[in-house]
Amino acid sequence: MSAQKTTETSDKLKGSIKEAIGKLVGDPKVEAEGKSQQKLPKSDVKPKPLLTP
Template identity: 90%
Template structure:
């Protein structure tokens, strides 16, 4: 399994867990985030850049 496929699979899993938590606690924002995370091909997290001195 390639690294990209593993990342995509883990993002879909995280999204489904987030969606379920949103449903459980009644938070539509978290539920929507989970749904969008399952559909997005890349994670929403951007790598941190360090300023050069």
């Protein structure tokens, strides 16, 4: 499994845990944050390194 795929999987897991905690404690803000965290798109493009002279 690539590092990026692992990061995406862990972000989705964190989001689902946050969503469940929001439901459990009755906090719609935390629940919404969890849902949105699960849906965040990850870019396949890596940033270019800065060139310093």
